[in-house]
Amino acid sequence: MPRPPDIGWQHGTMIGGHRHHVQCNYCHRTMIGGITRFKKHLASKRGEIKGCEAVPKEVRETIRKHLASLKPRRPSKKKLRRIEEGAILVPISTNGNMETDASDPDETNTRQELLNLQEAEIHSPKSADQQFIVGTREFFDAFSTISCKDEQGLAPPRATDLGWAHGMMVNGDRQKIQCKYCLKVILGGGISRLKQHLAGERGNIVPCEKVPDDIRTQMQQHLGFKVLERLKKQKDSEAVTSSIQQSKDGYDSEILNAISTREGSGERRGKEVDEGSPNKRKRIKKLHVPQASPIPLATLQHTFASQESIDQADIAVAKFMYDTGILFNAANSIYFQRMADAIATAGPGYKMPSYHSLRGKLLNRCVHEVGEICKELRKSWEVTGCTVMVDRWMDKTGRAIINFFIYCPKGTMFLKSVDASDIENTSEGLLSLFDGIVQDVGPRNIVNFITDSAPCYKAAGRALMKKCKTFFWSMCANxxxxxxxxxxxxxxxxxxxxxxxxxxxxxxxxxxxxxxxxxxxxxxxxxxxxxxxxxxxxxxxxxxxxxxxxxxxxxxxxxxxxxxxxxxxxxxxxxxxxxxxxxxxxxxxxxxxxxxxxxxxxxxxxSRERPSMGYLYDLMEKAKKEIMSAFDNKESDYLPYLEVIGHVRDELHSPLHAAAYYFNPSIYFNPNFSLNNVIQKGLLDCIETLEPDLTAQDNITKHKAFYEDAVGDFSRPVALRGRESLSPATWWSLYASDYPDLQRFAVRILSQTCSITRSERTGTMNESVHSSKNRLEHERLNDLAFVHYNLRFQERQPLALVSKAxxxxxxxxxxxxxxxxxxxxxxxxxxxxxxxxxxxxxxxxxxxxxxxxxxxxxxxxxxxxxxxxxxxxxxxxxxxxx
Structure with a gap:
């Protein structure tokens, strides 16, 4: 039976068909040394490789448990036979440069016993050889591999790679090589990683600082020719594959997968399939034939990014943008540079995904990844609540398009896009549409439902609020x-x-x-x-x-x-x-x-730094006072303007704005704060609407006095300092744990926004989605819109963390x-x-x-x-x- 795929391949990608070159799906770093070393990277196992900083916690724990469950690898019969024939083990290196896990006392004791046995064998008569062999066998289970060296103790038998002239194996292990110049012991990756160390290639290993310049240049040239050799083999493999497919009759499909050559040397990685030996385990290596485009030799000469190659790359990108008509602001996407980095990691000959891949399997993969992120956002709605944003706009053809976005402090999510041209002018049709969105999101998760100021939308919003009675409707503040x-x-x-x-x-x-x-x-x-x-x-x-x-x-x-x-x-x-x-x-x-x-x-x-709900009422009051002050408080001068503004503000006001104003500690504890009738009524309306449990309502009404008097945790020095520096919702989550009902109530109100997100609108995207009449194509375009908008929202989220304005x-x-x-x-x-x-x-x-x-x-x-x-x-x- 074929071996099941290793769990590590679920989190990494093979580079260039080479199973010892694995790229991490999370930090995109390329590891050399095989899947085991890559799993240690995911598990953040110290001593051999730098841990992954982007891997999810659950994946890290799974890989750690997997590594802990693995049994130590037993040496092959060939190695045991060589030891029994009298091969002498070389003392284990105690070089300080070698990375070991000192936290394992059993391994340390075992190594010391091996050293003692070797020393005793050297000074003992020849008749003690058999005792030494028996004693040595007892320790094979403590180490995965204990190899024997050749006569010189420097390189493995029949080694032809020029890298062995500049390094030596440690304890006969091909995966532990000591540099001759800086004496650093390189764990994992074999001779290829040593050559990268000597060539000064950064990213996978620290460059050698003591290697002579001529040796470094030799290694750089050698690695460059390796790339050319790999491309030639890929081309030959394609030719072989084409030839086999033309004469496929009479051949088993598994025979094709057995054709492989080892990269960079004449040694074969596995044995050919022996059809005459059914009892022997057959080692079959699948043929990986990447579809690489021919690469000119001049490109290989610029492996180290000369200015000429950089200019050529820039021109290639520019021509693509000009040819396709992509807007220049696409270069501002965080995925623009990530795309370039990923292509560079794949190396020369990488072929871009096809038209069918982009609209097929790759789109499905992105839909799945974005869907997982949206699931995490949905979980947070139960704690912080959410705001449904109804973004209405007209496209070039006059259709009324509605995008539904769901906001929470953890991020904004695109839910769906609807062509509402037939129902936009009827509040009943809009009410039915809005009610479907409420059921999808969950009535208990919604705190605020925002529309614009169009008459039918206002009527539908008010009717929806009366029907559900568990959240508020309000107009978009912007x-x-x-x-x-x-x-x-x-x-x-x-x-x-x-x-x-x-x-x-x-x-x-x-x-x-x-x-x-x-x-x-x-x-x-x-x-x-x-x-x-x-x-x-x-x-x-x-x-x-x-x-x-x-x-x-x-x-x-x-x-x-x-x-x-x-x-x-x-x-x-x-x-x-x-x-x-x-x-x-x-x-x-x-x-x-x-x-x-x-x-x-x-x-x-x-501003994306904090949810805006806790600031709207205060901002409007300050704007009103600023206008009055600018006219020197002369009522005859400012009154005509304030009357115009006041008509719209009356429509804008919501009990949520008043309650958020009350619960914002930076405003409430300001000497200029005044508790008027509007704020008190708004607070009571929110208690009755957002909290259906009568006991919780009583607790909120009773415990808010502790907040007003700033007692308990509210009076801590850190809480006093945090009134201005922390967002209101964060402040309540930290210092109101003694009053859980009041805490949950305040956090849900202060975690909302009061404006519709409109800056992510893409007309071309919506026009494409709603213009298709084919059902399958329409579903594909819906998936594309789902991925597009949610990726844009993910792109916006980090910006809010690094900039206040x-x-x-x-x-x-x-x-x-x-x-x-x-x-x-x-x-x-x-x-x-x-x-x-x-x-x-x-x-x-x-x-x-x-x-x-x-x-x-x-x-x-x-x-x-x-x-x-x-x-x-x-x-x-x-x-x-x-």
């Missing part, structure tokens, strides 16, 4: 703040200001010399500040124009401007009057007093560098420009105009489901598609 900015932009005063600002940008971006002059004065910065939605972009651009005030005035008062023909045209004179008008700048400063606090809230809510760039939900598709009339307005129109090549756009992500149609046409206007904002029935 969507509401964008709606506030939209309503501000529709005020007559602000509308006129935006029209003047757009004239400045239109003239600048449609005249190259003006744009170049401005960028020269602003160090390359642009007037237009791109953002996820038009409303945010409008006010961010106003901020930019104000910051460029001096530069703009210098341009329109310079001699270059006065001498240009543009200064004599109507559009040029209009823009010059605007730039030199003090009233325009006063109006800009005034509107910034209102918009800047709201944009600040928008940025803080999208997002960089201003493509991953920032407010400021998206390079977005131009929602600039609209900020750049081109044919009615304003004179001269019969402008060719598209004459219009100079902001730098890096490639969009970071595909979004829905921009402009006012996307806003609201039932018309627009100030009346819509006053009723808070508008919505912001993005």
């Amino acid at each position: 969507n509401c703040i964008e709606l506030m900015l939209k309503c501000l932009g529709e005020m007559d005063e602000v509308k006129g200001l935006l029209a003047k600002a757009k004239k400045i940008c239109q003239l600048t971006y449609n005249n190259v010399w003006v744009l170049d002059l401005l960028r020269e004065k602003t160090e390359g910065r642009d007037l237009i500040q791109h953002a996820m939605t038009e409303f945010v972009m409008n006010f961010l651009t106003i901020h930019n124009i104000v910051s460029f005030r001096d530069s703009l005035q210098q341009i329109f008062t310079s001699s270059i401007w006065e001498q240009s023909s543009l200064s004599k045209q109507r559009v040029g004179m209009d823009v010059m009057r605007i730039v030199l008008d003090p009233q325009f700048w006063e109006s800009c400063t005034k509107i910034m007093k209102v918009s800047k606090p709201l944009v600040t809230v928008l940025n803080l809510l999208d 997002l960089p201003r760039g493509e991953d920032d939900p407010v400021c998206l560098e390079g977005r131009i598709n929602n600039a609209g009339d900020w750049i081109v307005d044919p009615e304003v420009l004179e001269g019969g129109g402008i060719d598209r090549m004459d219009v100079s756009l902001p730098s890096d105009p490639a969009p970071a992500r595909q979004v829905s149609n921009s402009g006012s046409g996307n806003l609201g489901d039932e018309g627009g206007g100030a009346n819509e904002c006053n009723k808070s029935d508008g919505s912001v598609d993005s």
